[in-house]
Amino acid sequence: MQRLHSHVISTSDAFRENRAHNLKLAEQLHQRLHDARYKRPQRAFDLLAERNKLTVRARLDLLLDPGTPFLELSPLAACEAYDGTAPQAVIVTGIGVINGREVVVTAGDSTIKGGSWYPLTIKKLIRAMDIAIENRLPMVHLIDSGGAYLPLQDDIYSMGGAVYYNQCRMSAMGIQQIGLVLGPCTAGGAYLPTLCDISIIVRKTGFIFLAGPPLVKAATGQDVSAEDLGGADMQTAVSGVADYAVSSEQEGLTLVRELVGNWSRGPKADTDRRTPELPYYDPLELYGIIPRDTKRQFDMREVIARIVDGSRFTEFKPSYGETLVTGWAFIWGMKVGILGNNGVLFTDAANKATQFMQLCDRDGIPLLFLHNVTGFMVGQEYERGGITKSGARMLMVQANVTVPKLSVFVNASQGAGNYAMTGRAWRPRFLFAWPNARSAIMGPEQAVTTLTEVRIASMRREQGRTPTPEEIQEITADVGDYFDRTSGPYHITSEVRDDGLIDMVDTRNSLGMALSASLNAPIFRAPGGILRI
Amino acid sequence: MTFRDVSINGDVPHNVGLTRGGKRSRIWFGASCLEAARATVGQNWEVEVDGLSTHVSLVVDKDMVLIHAFGRTWRVSVTDPAERALRTGDQSDVAKAPMPGVAISVMVSSGQAVIDGQPMVIIESMKMQTEIIAGRDGIVDTVHARVGESFPLGATLVSLVPLTTEGS
Amino acid sequence: MSQPAPLFSKVLVANRGEIALRIMRTLRRLGIASAIVYHDVDRDGPAVRDADEAIRISGEPPVSAYLDIAQIVAAAKSVGAEAIHPGFGFLSEKAAFAEAVIAAGLVFIGPPPAAIRAMGDKIESKHLARKAGVTTVPGSLEALESGDEAVAVADKIGYPVLLKASAGGGGKGMRIANSAQECRDGLIRASAEAKSAFGDGRVFIEKYVEEPRHIEIQVLADSFGNVVHLGERECSIQRRYQKVVEEAPSPFIDAETRASMGEQACALARAVGYTSAGTVEMVVDKHRNFYFLEMNTRLQVEHPVTEMTTGIDIVEQQLRVAAGKALSFTQQDIKLKGNAIEVRIYAEDADSGYLPATGKLFKVRFPSGEGIRVDHGVVEGQEIGAAFDPMIAKLITYGASREEAIERMCRALEETILLGPITNTDFLRRVVGHPEFKAGRIHTGFLELHKESLIAIDPTPEQKKLLLAAAALSHPDFDFRFATPEPLATMGDWRTR
Known part of the structure; x- marks a missing residue:
């Protein structure tokens, strides 16, 4: 495989300026991640210590194999919601290694509102379950939640049922689940451990009951302690609701490790593999390559060269449909077919993509989409050329490939281009975004122009007058703010529309883990010949 | 990844973990992590850890690893801390x-x-x-x-x- | 020219383990067919494997089979053996056995039954020794009748005194007394102990020798009246009155003392009409006064050190004498050369009161090279049981000087690989490498005196790391089943920042 040749001049002013800009974005990301993970009032930590409970991070350290990677998912979920009062959406999810097995872990964080579930908690938890289902990964739930955050029950209740529905479906699919109860599991929450294959309760701090002591008292007048009502010993020795009672969190986590170690390890999908090789070009140079101005074009090959093994890339159809780069490479020794935008999508680029995806699908090669797309080309010429037909073909093939799809918002991911490149709705197994990413139905300038015009027109229609220049300016600012906010990376990640914002230089490892995880699900190669479109 | 209590000649046990992967392994002694490897040399082994290496002759007998190294015989016991709790x-x-x-x-x-x-x-x-x-x-x-x-x-x-x- | 006719056509070895193998080695060299008796527990042992013929004997416990005179004599007759070599231990010092062998028309490879009997009784042997002009430890000649008598003798010879069972051995029925009162009490206790251990409560008294060294003289005698000695062996390193390290010559004995001890030993042998190989055990005090202890009327465990320093195969000489031939040399021909040390490797925990250990011997590698001799009778996979003496092997090294022999012994012990039951190999290495041992400052209390400086040294931090790593990399608990899949293993503990 040929090594890409980089044209980057790392001594240029542009490089330096880009670098400064992107490093600032990275710094900001690190700070927000750090705060979301660790910033809690001291009181919350004191309460844990008082109850002999560990922090979520300490639990994960004991649960996961030391010296192995952990791909945290949606770490900034809810970062722009609920006035920032629910960092990480009150739950940690991720893919880690337990006794050599890749496992999706969810871990409730009782340092925030007693671990109460917000609407975005549900969304994040369901997303983790989807990842487990799509990639056939077993799940371990460290359950420590006070239940639904009642002031927002309306957005929780109906959707929340999917958590338990998923558990039942996963059980039927053969996806193992273990629940370790580290706090109260009340009402619907009681089903989370109970629907697991194996459940464990920690004595004195873990409880399972449909209604806690106060509610029982109110409903029936019965006075009963939490321990007697749904404590570890009662639920394991008397009711059989849970399977093991343990005396400490440490003991429980050790038991989880032991049980996970007993699972048989299924074979991984058989893909082309070779010995991993670090990229020839330094991934740190990405900071200088990605322009500080989102509108400025750059060569996606420069990005590929800093992600893939040995910076080696076999380009497919290099001189056709040049606004989309296609080709094969290895990431951490695993083969991928890469599609990266090098401009707006034209008919030929879409056709090339369609042909390439069919090739990879037949050969069982996972696909990686590197987004920097503002959409499909517009204009009479292109409409006449049937660009929508080409786009539809691209969507049709992309939606139906059976190989894993991974997406990274490297820069812009807008309009129908986002769909064609496997945006969120197109079920990529994993989707990561960089802190410079933008994703919305259209670009901000177009959006502002379009929306401002719509508002002016409606004012004319309804009030029979043309707005003053001041009013127009206000409308423009208002629309601009809205677009700016909703297309920004923190909004995207807050709403769990990606699987996490990542530092550019973490892309290779994130993709390596994602690819490795996705190979746990079998790849059924699609029959049929490749159409030269 | 496995953790066990490992004791040399009945001494205070060390909590030892091992992460295996391909040719490389990592040994965990408490919080410190060291690269380790072993290779066969005739009927013996060459064990490497943290830049140190030695030839050993070794036999595993149930919970005991009998090692001949440094001109001596060492009886290294490997016990599961969880199992030990059960035994009591x-x-x-x-x-x-x-x-x-x-x-x-x-x-x-x-x-x-x-x-x-x-x-x-x-x-x-x-x-x-x-x-x-x-x-x-x-x-x-x-x-x-x-x-x-x-x-x-x-x-x-x-x-x-x-x-x-x-x-x- | 044709080879001379072998001394015997076939010899039965009435023993097991390393000594059986060692005797068979000489038999083979001399063109004599070997037969061996074995109990089922030894069926897969190397002695049975190497013998030309093996005859199964039975008994429960197994040791009783090797003590069963009738079965062994019958076995010898059944295979047409002409002679029986008893080795050491078991029946080797039982006059009744020698008599039974002779009565069956076979040759007993050892001294006449009368000599065995005479030397087997501690009191009688002492009488004989005195008569032959051998110095003995001052003490009572007869078994003590009363506490008064014991105190009277003790007063005469001076304290401390040792009260000792007549039939004793291995330290049983022994008491040191520093005063008249202790003497009275000791007599009662020693007598009771001897009675229960040996069925013979007779006890006598002798002067307790301080800082005693155990030094013994190897003698050889033929039926033509030729008696020679092969110099001494020092066996002062003992635990529980059992020898652990032996060497020849003693670092303490000068030529004059050696000659004098040798002469007395030969005199005793002559006095009892001794033939074959025997050992006269002496205790030597710090002024090089030596006193007769007892005579062992058999091949000694530690005979190899003498063989290495004299170049004489003692078993061969035993066979010659038994076959009615004269010794092939005179006293003048015997030249001592260099130093030899023997250590006894036992399956025992030397660091916890020498508790015997049992279990399967998984891996066995003995050292080899110049100046190294290994007499052993074990094979890999063998079960070391509690049925017999827990000795696994004898390591013997030779050097032009004592330093060289010690140096080689240290290396040989370090190279000895015995994985299975716990052994005293490491302990022996500590003993042999001890500065006081190297300086030759040894006596029978050596191990007790230097207990502190003989304890096992902890591994260095580096050794610890390697040992823990070796254990983790080999124990099935750390299974590959739990291995981290690639590429995650290579990724290490990466986290998104």
Whole structure:
């Protein structure tokens, strides 16, 4: 495989300026991640210590194999919601290694509102379950939640049922689940451990009951302690609701490790593999390559060269449909077919993509989409050329490939281009975004122009007058703010529309883990010949 | 990844973890992580860790790894900390009736020392006899069961002098 | 020219383990067919494997089979053996056995039964020794009748005194007394102990020798009246009155003392009409006064050190004498050369009161090279049981000087690989490498005196790391089943920042 040749001049002013800009974005990301993970009032930590409970991070350290990677998912979920009062959406999810097995872990964080579930908690938890289902990964739930955050029950209740529905479906699919109860599991929450294959309760701090002591008292007048009502010993020795009672969190986590170690390890999908090789070009140079101005074009090959093994890339159809780069490479020794935008999508680029995806699908090669797309080309010429037909073909093939799809918002991911490149709705197994990413139905300038015009027109229609220049300016600012906010990376990640914002230089490892995880699900190669479109 | 208590010649055990992967392995001693590897050299092994290496001759005998190295023989025991906890019995202060029945034999009396697993009472239930054993080493506090007397499920048959809170 | 006719056509070895193998080695060299008796527990042992013929004997416990005179004599007859070599231990010092062998028309490879009997009784042997002009430890000649008598003798010879069972051995029925009172008490205790251990409560008294060294003289005698000695062996390193390290010559004995001890030993042998190989055990005090202890009327465990320093195969000489031939040399021909040390490798925990150890011997590698001799009778996979003496092997090294022999012994012990039951190999290495041992400052209390400086040294931090790593990399608990899949293993503990 040929090594890409980089044209980057790392001594240029542009490089330096880009670098400064992107490093600032990275710094900001690190700070927000750090705060979301660790910033809690001291009181919350004191309460844990008082109850002999560990922090979520300490639990994960004991649960996961030391010296192995952990791909945290949606770490900034809810970062722009609920006035920032629910960092990480009150739950940690991720893919880690337990006794050599890749496992999706969810871990409730009782340092925030007693671990109460917000609407975005549900969304994040369901997303983790989807990842487990799509990639056939077993799940371990460290359950420590006070239940639904009642002031927002309306957005929780109906959707929340999917958590338990998923558990039942996963059980039927053969996806193992273990629940370790580290706090109260009340009402619907009681089903989370109970629907697991194996459940464990920690004595004195873990409880399972449909209604806690106060509610029982109110409903029936019965006075009963939490321990007697749904404590570890009662639920394991008397009711059989849970399977093991343990005396400490440490003991429980050790038991989880032991049980996970007993699972048989299924074979991984058989893909082309070779010995991993670090990229020839330094991934740190990405900071200088990605322009500080989102509108400025750059060569996606420069990005590929800093992600893939040995910076080696076999380009497919290099001189056709040049606004989309296609080709094969290895990431951490695993083969991928890469599609990266090098401009707006034209008919030929879409056709090339369609042909390439069919090739990879037949050969069982996972696909990686590197987004920097503002959409499909517009204009009479292109409409006449049937660009929508080409786009539809691209969507049709992309939606139906059976190989894993991974997406990274490297820069812009807008309009129908986002769909064609496997945006969120197109079920990529994993989707990561960089802190410079933008994703919305259209670009901000177009959006502002379009929306401002719509508002002016409606004012004319309804009030029979043309707005003053001041009013127009206000409308423009208002629309601009809205677009700016909703297309920004923190909004995207807050709403769990990606699987996490990542530092550019973490892309290779994130993709390596994602690819490795996705190979746990079998790849059924699609029959049929490749159409030269 | 596995963690075990590993003790050299009966010395204080070390908590040792091993992460294997391909040709490389990582050994964990508490919080420190060291690269480790082994290779076959004739009938012996070459063990490498943290830049050190030595030839060893080695045999595994159940929980014991017998190693000849540095001109000496070392007996390195490998035990599962979780399993060790199991071996110490249920640690309960009381022995309860697993089913309703009648005591047909009482073998201990108040003040008597018992060891983990020692039969204390034999009960009969549904024409089957069951030994009620001590869940840990201890001293009998009270024998509640009396020969010929019946008792319900879960009745305390023998209670041991509660453990002091030493070492907690 | 044709080879001379072998001394015997076939010899039965009435023993097991390393000594059986060692005797068979000489038999083979001399063109004599070998037969061996074995109990089922030894069926897969190397002695049975190497013998030309093996005859199964039975008994429970197994040791009783090797003590069963009738079965062994019958076995010898059944295979047409002409002679029986008893080795050491078991029946080797039982006059009744020698008599039974002779009565069956076979040759007993050892001294006449009368000599065995005479030397087997501690009191009688002492009488004989005195008569032959051998110095003995001052003490009572007869078994003590009363505490008064014991105190009277003790007062005469001076304290401390040793009260000793007549039939004793291995330290049983022994008491040191520093005063008249201790003497009275000791007599009662020693007598009771001897009675229960040997069925013979007779006890006598002798002067307790301080800082005693155990030094013994190897003698050889033929039926033509030729008696020679092969110099001494020092066996002062003992635990529980059992020898652990032996060497020849003693670093303490000068030529004059050696000659004098040798002469007395030969005199005793002559006095009892001794033939074959025997050992006269002496105790030597710090002024090089030596006193007769007892005579062992058999091949000694530690005979190899003498063989290495004299170049004489003692078993060959035993066979010659038994076959009615004269010794092939005179006293003048015997030249001592260099130093030899022997250590006894036992399956025992030397660091916990020398508790015998049992278990399967998984891996066995003995050292080899110049100046190294290994007499052993074990094979890999063998079960070391509690049925017999827990000795696994004898390591013997030779050097032009004592330093060289010690140096080689240290290396040989380090190279000895015995994985299975716990052995005293490491302990022996510590003993042999001890500065006081190297300086030759040894006596029978050596191990007790230097207990502190002989304890096992902890591994260095580096050794610890390697040992823990070796254990983790080999124990099945750390299974590959739990291996981290690639590429995650290579990724290490990466986290998104």
